[in-house]
Amino acid sequence: MTKPSSDNPKRFYKQAAIEKIEGGWTVVLDGRSIKTPARAALTLPAERLAKAIAAEWNAQEEYIDLAAMHLTRLANVAIDRVEDARDDMADELARYCETDLICHIAETPDELAEAEDSHWSPVRDWAGDTLGVHLVPVIGIIASPQPDASLEAARQHALGLDAFRLTGLLYAAGLFGSALLALAVEQDAMNAEDAFEVSRIDEAWQADQWGEDDEAKAATEARRLEAKALGVWFRALG
CATH class of the missing domain: 1.10.3580.10 (ATP12 ATPase)
Incomplete structure (x- = not known):
């Protein structure tokens, strides 16, 4: 069977999870912390938000649909801009x-x-x-x-x-x-x-x-x- 093509990046991780860090919470992909587009730490003010963003990453399938990851994009804006x-x-x-x-x-x-x-x-x-x-x-x-x-x-x-x-x-x-x-x-x-x-x-x-x-x-x-x-x-x- 031919694999679907996509302009989006392929999913490169097995599991997204959350971790408590200084200043709040973050999301990790196979243990590695996510960075924002400006390369800042993804430091989130609430555990519940970190869980929701981790769920967004876990919901991705073969390709990562960045445009549909609304919570991740909002967090990036809040931190970077x-x-x-x-x-x-x-x-x-x-x-x-x-x-x-x-x-x-x-x-x-x-x-x-x-x-x-x-x-x-x-x-x-x-x-x-x-x-x-x-x-x-x-x-x-x-x-x-x-x-x-x-x-x-x-x-x-x-x-x-x-x-x-x-x-x-x-x-x-x-x-x-x-x-x-x-x-x-x-x-x-x-x-x-x-x-x-x-x-x-x-x-x-x-x-x-x-x-x-x-x-x-x-x-x-x-x-x-x-x-x-x-x-x-x-x-x-x-």
Whole structure:
């Protein structure tokens, strides 16, 4: 039988496990510690996260699917990039607030607008009451200027997070198209899987009305798996 070809590296280890090290936990492959792309030690802040990343490596088969190893990639970003990019990441979160998905209610039909607002307004209220991030909802796709104090509140919240939580927060904002949903997940006010479904109310409504091709279904499922991994990430961080 012909072996499958792949651009991904072949699995070169038998077993991934975790070890306690100075400063936290790490993952070892056949006893050898994993390094990040920048050759830093993969030092993880929680045993539960180390176990989840080890499970990700153990789940690989003949080839290592690096693109699907979401937890490993998030850890690499947290270790290699965040401390040099912390201000930029906080600014990016504020920019998500300026065009936050859940502040844009559909003009029509009424059924969709009601579904969006019933799911999104509680998240907006929570963000304002809990974090001081009060964002103004609008009808349609044209963004409305958001209060400077709210943008700064979001920015300061991001700056106060450790590298691992900040990495997850920005990843969530990109996945959901919403800083507020990302903040709700990071603060454990909503789980990541539910936040993803809430973020795609319009998309799901359109699919119900007009159908969805296989490519779109596959893309949605891939993003759903990212949300699941994000949920594991935050639960592991505690």
